[in-house]
Amino acid sequence: MKYSKLFPKTLRQAPVGAESINHQLLVRAGFIHQEMAGVYTYLPLGWKVLNKISNIVREEMDKIGGQEILMPVLHPGENWKKTGRFSSFDTLYKLKGAKDKDLVLGPTHEEIIYPLLAENINSYKDLPLYLYQIQTKFRDEPRAKAGLLRTREFMMKDLYAFHESDEERNEYYKIVREAYLKIFKKLGLSVLVTKASGGTFSDLSEEFQVITPSGEDTVLVCNRCSVAINKEIAEDKKCPQCNGNLKEERSIEVGNIFPLKRSYAEVFNLYFTDKGGEKKIVSAGCFGLGISRTMGAIAEVFHDDKGIIWPETVAPFQVHLVGLDLEEESVKGEAERIYKLLQAERVEVLFDDRVEVSAGAKFADADLIGISYRVVISKKTGDQLEVKKRVEKETKFVTFEQFLEIVKNPR
């Protein structure tokens, strides 16, 4: 991609109202655009990052047997009346269709997936079954805030797992838990697994929290062992496991996993026939992961005063190629040549090909956008590449081949 064609341009100042770091940086760097409170457009750079996060999640979901589907955003209100959530789900968006039909914009998909399963699951041979989707969810939050951290329309991965028994469900819960830890590790985020707030669910209900001062959750972390608890459910200031002192930390909840209540299966008649010919109720678990919120969390955690510092796994491009002195034909030719060579090697490269823009402005944009590797071609670089990692201060000069090695084997 040539920078001169990239939509839109970066902004020198954050728009008024953008207070949180992720909001400011993502808007300035041209990743997102706010349309109204809690609703954003994902611009080319932002959409790339979102897809990279999605793909990492997808890969791990597939590894643990997940089958990807896409359920509708628009739900029949009737299903929500059956579970009682048409009136009890506070942040539900409701609308009317033709003939005054009640409709719902999906904030979660139990009301869709249970009827779907009930129609297709009959035997123990059909179980277990793991279905997931990555989709836009809607929740009419009383107060949207903090950029991508709390929005009314957001991208989420939700996995629904269906089992013959609670025991089997609990075993799979551990498997998904591990998959989540792998995902966040790949995303470069260190997460704490905390006992969830809410209390509606069993002990297995847990949240994945990213510790950062700008977080809106508060968790209590033990200074001696690994225990972490959401503050909303903590009774005292001592660790329940080792009696160590608990320290308060602010955090962002990026994932939440829990067993689903039996009542959904009862309402939608989700039963199966077991080996002995007996009719039994299906046991299920739900596993959520906020894709767009995770993007915001990454910007909150990984940035400096100049801009975002994307982990290599989710950066919109692998390489930011900066051409200087491009009014000199030989330099321009060399920059173009490197650009094409990188593309031929399937390296994702953003090429700043602007001729009339000063070096300082190009560097400032590169820092703001936050792509992991910056490669400069100028009249000074000769037949080598000047490489700088976004996280490091010093630059080094390497051959094209050496650079390929570095980029293709990220650590």
Add this chain to the structure above:
RNA sequence: CGGGGUGUAGGUCAUCGGUAGACCGCUGCGUUUGGGACGCAGAUGUAGAGAGUUCAAUUCUCUCCACCCCGACCA
């Protein structure tokens, strides 16, 4: 939903009863080019919306709307 704040050019902000200006960005020309260069010349506005007060309202008053922050809320 309670409390507070802000709405003026595409973006950030000045102006404050007498009909609007700077910087960034944009267009053109010229000079520049290793950390957000400079000169000259241009284009761009229903001052959030409505009502009121006034000879006169962007400016004062009221209502509404939008956005942000704190809180409440967050299957």
